[in-house]
Amino acid sequence: MTKKAAAKAADEKIIVGIDLGTSRSAISASNGKRTWVDSYVGWPRDFIARKVVGSSILFGQEALEHRLSLELYRPLKNGVIKEGTARDEEAVKELIHHLISLVQTKKTSTEKVRAVVGVPAESFKVNKVALKKAVAEFAESLLVVSEPFAVAYGVNALDNAMVIDIGAGTVDFCIMHGTVPSEEDQRTVLTAGDFIDQQLFNFLEERYPDSDFNLNMVRRFKEKFSFIGEADRAVKVDIPVDGKPTKHDITDELRRACESILPAIVESTLELIAKFDPEYQDIIRQNVILAGGGSQIRGLDEYLENVLSEYGPAKVHLVDDPLFSGADGALALAQDMPAEYWTDI
């Protein structure tokens, strides 16, 4: 479906799908470009800082590196634009602008942009209007959808399916039943990737009080080794002690940290399914889709499947490309959207 639409749209308009995440934001464009940045936006604190960083605004990893010279914002922390702070809204605006500029080719920088933006389900509830306002400047026309819905659309799970999108700040749940999901079909839980990091950090601090590590290192351990259930082999990582890299066994701590997000996920999953039409609960249980970075935790799909199996046959699927599943879904939606709809928006 996407190819035809892409070819049609490519002549003058660029169509993009954006996944605005708490930790990372990704963009997929109709010209085939895909890229992502960490969801950080930073402005230089003063003119000296401005000179040092050499730019009036920085994004992603670059912003993180220069965080001492910057006023750093993570505008979608906890999944919503923080209210009352104009700077956060501006940060969202700049972030989207930046993402769009990344996929635009120079010669076509004047081309018109049509965008579908997937945002965390919770922020979708709270401040859709603010988000739309934030983006309106850069796109000729723009649609906002909830993030798990975009994923569902992308994998074509439109009817009797459930998407669980495990991100950094939030885990978003969404039940699809052949229509645009309403607020009742969606739920957000705040124990997600960041929570695992914090837990793991605390556990390690307890066990290895003399070792030097920070949240950033802990996050890397998690991204590399995360698992639940039985470990295939011991997880050993290098952590400096008094400046000397030393092997530490973090197997148990890592498991405990990863498993700490399970109760909330299981509870929400079961609740959402239980609320659904009883006739179709069986089908939904066999159409559970795991997306987001958290879906890469080893053993998670198996674990969920086991839990759900107690209620009847269950199948948990993993999306192929967790980082881009949201952006790709949003792009697919944008491309399928009939032209007459765009003109009115």
Added chain:
Amino acid sequence: MAIRNPADSTDLRKAILKGVYDENLRIDSMVPDPVTARRRRRRSRIGNPVLLSVLLLVAASSLAGFLASWNPAEVAEPVAVDVPAEPESPQITTVEVKVPVPVPYAVPSAPPRPLFVLKPPEPVEKMVEVDFSREKLLDYSLILNNSQVRLSSLFGLDVQTIIIDPGHGGRDPGAIGVMGTKEKNIVLDIAKRLRDRLQESGRYNVILTREEDTTMSLARRVEFANAGRADLFISLHVNALPQQKVNLIETYYYGPPSDIETLKLAEQENRGSGIKNRDFENMIKKIGNTFKEQESATLATAIQHSLFTNVKKYDKDTADAGIKIAPFVVLLGVDAPSVLVEISCISKKQEELKLNLPAYREEITTFLAEGTVRYLAKRNLQIVKGEEHDQKGRGKSS
């Protein structure tokens, strides 16, 4: 990924795209659709200060109603006061009590009834008059009215048994956060930590009203505390507010309407030449109440101060609701000095996240323990101070 539903049709796709389009049109025009409009309005009301204050007023008045409907006979002797024959004397007096607002317990919305009914004078048989000289009466009112004198130090009362009451439990989860954190579990965990902390000194016998996740009625808790001969009673709860950004810490104790009793008693004292039997009973009770009130207030102050100042360091959005007076059943019923602490606010997401961390719960325990210990230490100190004061006084007079 291949989760292609055979039932998927282009029609379905079209319908969904139309849905997305409609929804976005709605956002653009900011005209809420009829179905979600009601929901959204209800939510937005929370943010509306005017409506919020109206809500609070309603809550306050219903609480006042509850207070008025509360029958003092359940806890204390009926307060029927004889009034000398005065034709103009009002038949019914309703008592207005200022009540703090956020209410953890559901308040029964009973129609307000007058708290005190002044009986019209009856032809009474002559009361047995007790020999009770004016000086003694003076002594007694001195004790009650002098805020310098603390009954605990006056009578050298010591604390042995502390009963900690983790709120809710079992079928009653208490407040629930967005992530599903339940108040009952949080307070139970903190209560256990606090017990261990207080027992470390070896001076106090600390008991929990519930050790596990069991359902326990408020009446049972009161019974438990009284039967366990509690010298202090601390009830732990977690706040939940409609505003999601505030972390509100507050501590309750039960004071008035005993003040009204005091007033009435004082009135009588001024008027009457003699004291009646019943008044004597009242007086004894009054001393008990004053003791409980004084100590509860001091304990509440200590805990609130320690908890708030320390939590504030972590979270600037913490609000100090201070010490409040409210007729919670557990505070009313327990004989010992008792306070109810709202240790945190689960409706704030970050707070909920933190409450899930053992380290943070341990911190809160530390603050609670610090407040309690400071109170206990102060109490001992006051006894010493009181003696000093005594001696100074004596020195002057001699």
